[in-house]
Amino acid sequence: MQVHWIKPNPHGTSVGLAEVSGENDKDLDYLRPDLAHLNPKKRMEFLASRLLTQRLCEAQQIPYHGIEKDEYGKPHLIQSNYQLSISHSYPMVACAIHPTAPCGIDIESVRPQLTNIKHKFLNPIELRRCDTNLHQLCIHWSAKEVLYKIHGRKRLTFAKQLVIDEIRGDQIHARILLDDAEKKHLLKYEKVSEYYLVYNV
Incomplete structure (x- = not known):
């Protein structure tokens, strides 16, 4: 290793x-x-x-x-x-x-398969933001995986309850929407060869 x-x-x-x-x-x-x-x-x-x-x-x-x-x-x-x-x-x-x-931390490779499932994990605003850009799709997917891990429980809907509000530089402003609360999180992403690494700061 x-x-x-x-x-x-x-x-x-x-x-x-x-x-x-x-x-x-x-x-x-x-x-x-x-x-x-x-x-x-x-x-x-x-x-x-x-x-x-x-x-x-x-x-x-x-x-x-x-x-x-x-x-x-x-x-x-x-x-x-x-x-x-x-x-x-x-x-x-x-x-x-x-x-x-x-x-939460997640590392993902940039792969074309993300275009086939983007409607399952992105909301309408995020879909327009990413369009067919594989790099943006990978960053969004990885960021939502990080949010899911931070929450640490099952039964979260990626497209509705995990929200990517803005990507500014290498920082990602995101939220977890729960029935009784809204939790904001600041994430960071890094490009590592053909991978994207995302984690909360």
Whole structure:
């Protein structure tokens, strides 16, 4: 596994980005031989996300005792109040931690399939903004994935309850619309080769 960078932030979201070197990455395979039955790509993604999270915790001087998932599938650091989010799009893996607030991170490749499903995750204003621009579609999709992870629960409608209000520079102004509340969030995106990485700041 190649760690591209780790950006520790003691007061906000700390982010790490890594790349699996192959389906038989020797740096990773020794960690969990019990996962040998899994699809090779899925196994490498799983192992890389754990190792990258550990490296990010070390950079923040946070004890790392592993990761567990809650009833909604959201990952949590064991024996820690730090919030955690993980994303992978083979061979890229990303993770984010925040000392107090829920965090979200997503990495996506720019792919034509997004044009076929854009009506499912964009509202009319967002559809006009993106049109057929694959890069804009990827940023919007990834930003909504981040919002979904921040919320940490199921049953959110991407097109109606996750709103991208504005993209200004590398910042994304967004909202989560719930039955009884509206929550604003500031996200940031970065272009990494043919991928877009989005996370809350």
